[in-house]
Amino acid sequence: MKKLFIKTYGCQMNVYDSNRMAELLAPLGYGAVDGPEEADMVILNTCHIREKAAEKVYSELGRLRRMKEARQGAMTIAVAGCVAQAEGAEILARQAAVDLIVGPQSYHRLPEMIAKIARDGGHALETDFPAEDKFDALPDAGAAVGPSAFLTVQEGCDKFCSFCVVPYTRGAEYSRPVDDILAEARRLIERGAREITLLGQNVNAYRGVGPDGKTWGLDRLIRRIADSTGIARLRYTTSHPRDMTDDLIAAHRDVGALMPYLHLPVQSGSDRVLEAMNRGHTRDDYLRLVERVRAARPDIALSSDFIVGHPRETEEDFEDTMALVREVGYAQAFSFKYSARPGTPAAAARKQVAAEAKDARLQELQATLAHQQEAFAKSCAGKTMDVLFEKPGRKSGQAVGRSPYLQPVHVENAAHLIGTVASVKIAAVMPNSLKGELLRDEALAL
Numbered sequence: 001m002k003k004l005f006i007k008t009y010g011c012q013m014n015v016y017d018s019n020r021m022a023e024l025l026a027p028l029g030y031g032a033v034d035g036p037e038e039a040d041m042v043i044l045n046t047c048h049i050r051e052k053a054a055e056k057v058y059s060e061l062g063r064l065r066r067m068k069e070a071r072q073g074a075m076t077i078a079v080a081g082c083v084a085q086a087e088g089a090e091i092l093a094r095q096a097a098v099d100l101i102v103g104p105q106s107y108h109r110l111p112e113m114i115a116k117i118a119r120d121g122g123h124a125l126e127t128d129f130p131a132e133d134k135f136d137a138l139p140d141a142g143a144a145v146g147p148s149a150f151l152t153v154q155e156g157c158d159k160f161c162s163f164c165v166v167p168y169t170r171g172a173e174y175s176r177p178v179d180d181i182l183a184e185a186r187r188l189i190e191r192g193a194r195e196i197t198l199l200g201q202n203v204n205a206y207r208g209v210g211p212d213g214k215t216w217g218l219d220r221l222i223r224r225i226a227d228s229t230g231i232a233r234l235r236y237t238t239s240h241p242r243d244m245t246d247d248l249i250a251a252h253r254d255v256g257a258l259m260p261y262l263h264l265p266v267q268s269g270s271d272r273v274l275e276a277m278n279r280g281h282t283r284d285d286y287l288r289l290v291e292r293v294r295a296a297r298p299d300i301a302l303s304s305d306f307i308v309g310h311p312r313e314t315e316e317d318f319e320d321t322m323a324l325v326r327e328v329g330y331a332q333a334f335s336f337k338y339s340a341r342p343g344t345p346a347a348a349a350r351k352q353v354a355a356e357a358k359d360a361r362l363q364e365l366q367a368t369l370a371h372q373q374e375a376f377a378k379s380c381a382g383k384t385m386d387v388l389f390e391k392p393g394r395k396s397g398q399a400v401g402r403s404p405y406l407q408p409v410h411v412e413n414a415a416h417l418i419g420t421v422a423s424v425k426i427a428a429v430m431p432n433s434l435k436g437e438l439l440r441d442e443a444l445a446l
């Protein structure tokens, strides 16, 4: 067996892509290992969202180059993902130890790229947006999956938010056909999945071809998956407020498998900043949307992304963000300081916010969000909730699962329930997880 190590950066879509790359390379004799030291092939599946993403990849490549030299070149190094797409041949120019560069739309071509460099030597680079459907070209390796699985239904983005590289690295919005998604969902369930998270850069912009030849939205897709597969749990991420249709909100009311948790990024609470970000909605649009979602599913918990210090953001704009956070109340959130991504409109803006102001705003925002998250966790104490058990805990017999709100839940004497959903009473709230007790010593029949 040849040894394959994939290091995954960034979002769940990259996790999904890494799994698919591993499946793709399995027929070539590659099996996964936990580190690069022994690996015959190392793939860095990169993300361009975080600050200095490309620099971090170059520094990791420097480390890999030294390992490769120590092994007289017996290691193939590939860079995949959004940094590969954005930097392309620049990576080969800066780090000669790299053998392969493959963008997110082209990784189904990895086997032929590997064969090409084995045959001809040199490097291989694929960063086009190929005409063929990547998903059609990917094999189903049939390997076991965990109780919680990802399924990419949509890729790319047409929104062009001022700060974001995704439309440039992942390309235009594309939705997979409903039948293909259903077939993959069934395979995942056969292989052990009890929960499926539908993924897309703009997942609620999903517009796929249905079995009737018509265009289906995410709401119809969710209803069909729930009805025809009997999956215990469904989630989807990441959504844009502009694509949160009434039909999709109604699915939250009607579809029991759809978990009462919605990641709905707002980024800022200021109309001026939302406009500068090209988000295409106002603060009020977002607040009304939250009202409608909560009216449809009163037990729903919300999470969001925030960026502080976007160009032109004033103290008043930031106060608007703080006021919005207080008004909505989030169970979970991800917040970052704005940092320029080369090639995006915001990077060229003249009015950048001073670093000290960004630091102070992020600190204030994160303190409030942490407080809200803690309050939400405490509100779960004493409640009974269904937990999907995913893996063994540190203690003997213990199992760790996820609540409907994605919180980790530790339960004693529950190892036999891994891969099932069971009712749990929340006995204690820990700093980053919940402690539960089994209500019944058996899994629900799901």
Ligand code: SF4
Residues within 6 Å of the ligand: 157, 158, 159, 160, 161, 164, 165, 166, 167, 201, 202, 240
């Ligand atoms: S909607 Fe999301 S993925 Fe698309 S440009 Fe905006 S932040 Fe990026």
